[in-house]
Amino acid sequence: MPCGYPISSGGGKSAKADTVGAEVSLIPRADWSSPAAKQTLIDTTTATEAFNKAIVTVKCADDTNIGSWCSVHIVVTVNGKEEDIELKGTGIGTPGESCTIDLTGVSVAKNDTYKVEAYTDSYLGNYSGDFVYKVSIGDFSYIDTNNPEVSLIPRADWSSPAAKQTLIDTTTATEAFNSATVTVKCADDTNIGSWCSVHIVVTVNGKEEDIELKGTGVGTDGESCTIELTGISVAENDTYKIEAYTDSYLGNYSGDYVYKVSISDFTYKGENSEEPNPPVDDTLAEVQTSAWADEKKRAEIIPATTAESDYNKATVTVKCAGDVSFNDQSKLHIVITVNGVETDIEQEGIGGWDPGWSGTYDITDKFPVIKTGDTYKVEAYTDSWETHTASYVFKVGVTLVSEKTDDATPKPEKVKTEITSAKLSFAYEKAAEGTATFLKVCNVDVSGFAGNGTYEADIAEDAWKTWDKTGFYNLGFVDSDAGYTLKNAVLTVNGVYEFVLGETLSSEFKEEKHKVDFPNCWNTGYNAGDVLFTSKDGKATIVFGGNNVVISLYVESDKAPTPTATPTKKPNRPYYPVITPTPTPTAAPTAEPTATPSPEPTTEPTVEPTVKPTTAPTAEPTAEPTTAPTNAPIAEPTVTPAVPTEAPAEPTAAPVTPTKAPAQKVQKGDKVTVSGQKYVVTNASKKTVEYVAAKNSKKKTVSVPATVKVSVNGKKVTYKVTSIKNNAFKGNKKIEKITVSKNIKTIGNNAFKNCANLKTIVIKSTSLTKIGKDALKGTAKKLVIKVPAKKVSAYKKLFKNKGNNSIVIKKA
Structure with missing residues (x-):
């Protein structure tokens, strides 16, 4: 929720000079296939003052209402560019009611040419009146919640102190906040690349906190960028002040400032925010850096101990040093040793590029189960090697959990x-x-x-x-x-x-x-x-x-599964050719058979047959083989035993029961390639995957599918594609259009960064909740993002400050 800086200080003025149009009647569609009829609220005119807010008044006909399930569309055309804004009703559902609705999301500058129209997409077949709603618009105003832009000047030389500039003078917070957005505009001969920084100094109730923000620009002189400010905590009614400075020293600098800086979008991100930033215990173990050639320095998280209960789950807590980030080029290793056996669990950074990040992640899927009485210890190390000021890279803790599991007995099908x-x-x-x-x-x-x-x-x-x-x-x-x-x-x-x-x-x-x-x-x-x-x-x-x-x-099934009978062992079938004897057995190896053979073998098995048959079999076989088979015979002897054409060199081995191939188990983190596109499993039980990259980077058009078929144990199993990974399309200069499917909920950091020719993104999803940092940075100017009609307003906010401020969002 936006908060903090009073409107009276930030500025808010009414554009009273603009004329409000007359009240108009909105009529229903003739049927669903008919287009909605637009009515003109304000005909084409020139704005005498800027505005970005207005009030829409809606009066209902006697047998209609304007509850939250109803809507009115306001169409604002500015300098020939049309914007359709859907306003949900704020009434309570009473026929004939009236309500007012705030119109935001518009931006009309002084001297812009604009026109305002309205329509409803209601279709009421049994509707009795000649209108659904009467609508008017008024109270145009310009609300600027940004604080004054200030100029940051360079140091006179390295020994001179940096000069702080006040962004917000001492004031009392009207609402709590713990994050904000800092906007930086560079002078014509400076840039704000990752090697540059701006310091934001937040003083809360007399306690000062200096937060260094690394630049997010690309290194082009005169560029601008936005940087998220986190690591602050201001409660309602706290007294606070915000200042800024740069420690840049530019001896040959020609201008009178380095950067112009402002701060806005104060927000409180709580437990249910998109990017939680939980508190971290300062007593966590410090994980230090290692030179690449050195043996990795392990930090002891949990010393060697004897387990007092079973542990089957584990969570890792991470706190980065103030000038270190847990980005996707960093790695943290958790080493769990159980009864002398080590398991090394590697985690690629998940915290993005923000320095000082804190957070948690789960390692249960790779966790070696610890049983009561086992001896175990937990260590951590990082293979990151970078220059930083703190004595550690990360502070790390591991929480072990004993969670009861269901009975191992298979559930009935x-x-x-x-x-x-x-x-x-x-x-x-x-x-x-x-x-x-x-x-x-x-x-x-x-x-x-x-x-x-x-x-x-x-x-x-x-x-x-x-x-x-x-x-x-x-x-x-x-x-x-x-x-x-x-x-x-x-x-x-x-x-x-x-x-x-x-x-x-x-x-x-x-x-x-x-x-x-x-x-x-x-x-x-x-x-x-x-x-x-x-x-x-x-x-x-x-x-x-x-x-x-x-x-x-x-x-x-209410029937217990039928037990599988243990098969009776039979003599091994010889691997050489056999001749089926005549069905009449004989008592001795003579031309005539003797009496019926006895049900049990007459002799114990020997290593070699007592009589080796000749190459050609006798005319008639004996009633029983002279040697019992190497395995226990079946209860009834075979009436017509097979006579081999030649004896094997060695007795036949015991029968080998065919081993069934172990069932394939899909786990979180498994990588999958389908139709040349790469994915990684994000949740095995819910059958979800994340889109990683397209194998063929030369295509101009790419679609991220809604589902993919993953081969599991010989069967094709459907997995939903619910996210696009960090850097998925980063740097792809060929791609011009990307279609994002209906199941996508999140798009990662830098997902489309530096896709210079990307001109169109089609979003089919209505459940998109998060767009990562700099996802659109370096994409084409006037990038068109087509979205579902009911999501135009919401997605405008979602794509704001993601690296391209010239995007055009319109309904698909």
Whole structure:
């Protein structure tokens, strides 16, 4: 949340000279395929003052509302460039209500030519009036939350002190913050590459903290850059002051300053922020650097000790020295020795290039299990070698955890099961406004519905009784004529298996009704085989079959697996040719057979057969071989034993049971190449991978897929591609267009850095939550990023300050 510097000090002025247009009526679409009709709020005019904020007032028709599920679009065209901004309603859902909505995300400078229009994409087939909303716009203002830009001058010489300049004079914080953004503009003959630095001095309640920020520019004179400021902590009502200086000394410098610096975007990043920065114990062991030729210096994290319990999980805590970062070119090794056996776990840096980074990471997937009574110790070292001022590179701690695991006994296999009944139960609570006259489940009225209360309803048979009775077309959907909330929605299948579909579910207005939708076989947000719900007792699952394929019930088999019988050992089959004798056995090696052979061999096995057959067999075989087989014979002797054409040199060895190839186990960190593109497994149980790089770097167009097929034990298993790794496309001068699939949630640091010809990025994902530092740095000017229509506003903020300030974000 933005905070800290008062508006009265940072500046905020109203552009009152701009004329507010008349109130206009927004009409609904004729149908979904018809375009929305734009109405002009302010016709083309010239701005007399700059503005970046306005207030939109919305009045509803008597039978419409402007709740959060509704929206109005404001289209602002500045100097011929159109920007479509979707505003979500702020009403409560009462027909005929009115509300005001802040319009931000616009930027109109003084003397710019601009036009403002509005439309709604509502389609109301049974709509009775001639408009949906009446809309007007006013209260244009320019809010500048940045602090005054100051000039940092060089030292007169190296012995002279650096001159501090005040960014924010002593003031009281109105909100807590622990990070901010520093903007640096260089003089015409200076740059802000990584070898340069700016110091930010934050004084909180009289205690001064000097934070050195390394430049993030590329070394071009006159360049600008933004740098994230972390490592500060200002609480609400703290007194603080912020200053800046540079320790540069430029003897031949021609200007009167080195850099112009400002600070903005004060933010508090807590436990749920995108980049957590947890506190670290200063008593952690210090890991020192080593010269490349030296033996790595190990720091003792946990001395040799005897385990008092089983440990099966471990977490590493890292704190970097003030001028050291835990970047992807750094490595930290954790060495765990159990009963004299070492396991060396290497971790590539995950903290980016910010100096002084602190954080944690998990090493459970590579952790050697420690049992009660084992002797173990934990050490750490780094193979980094760099000049820095502190006596250590990292401070490191390792936390061992004893976590109970499930019984090792294999769980029964789940099998696809016939459905005989399905019932939905829930507690109904009406919304603040409006009273429902009906409530339906799968288009069937809920019996006895009378407002707030607990209800049960059978899922209509045609929603689950597929041709094989094993799947749902719909798990259920609820609709009404007024807003509501469902609590503790439970689906009971076959009267036994209870699945919690949701603890609190608010209705949405769509298809002219207030609905709560549960998954159906037409959903596009799942992949075939995804487990949608697991029963309370863990014995049953509801599994998605793929688009237009039913959602099926799988239940643990109630039959114990049939034990595999131990096979009776048989004599080894000779590896040389055999001749099948005639079926009538003889008592002796004569032309005629003797009596029926005895059921057991008459003699014990010997090393060599007592009689070696000739090259050609006798006319008739004996009833029994003169030598018993090397293995125990079966209960009944073979009536027609095979007679070899020649004896083996040695007795046949014991039969070898074929060894089944061990099952392949996919682990976090495993590398995969599919269709020339590289990935790394990020979560084996959830089946997710991260996109690493394209093998063929000469392609002009690259798509990051939604899923990939990974070969596991001879089968193709679908893994979701949920992230793009740091530096994935860095420095690729050929690429011009990249398409990012619907499953991507994060894009790493420097992901597209220095892709000088990258002109278009298409984002299909609506769940993107993080863009890494400098992800767009060095990309083409006016880079166009096409995003889902409902994400234009959110993604503008997400891509802000990522290295390219000339990007154009528009709906795909």
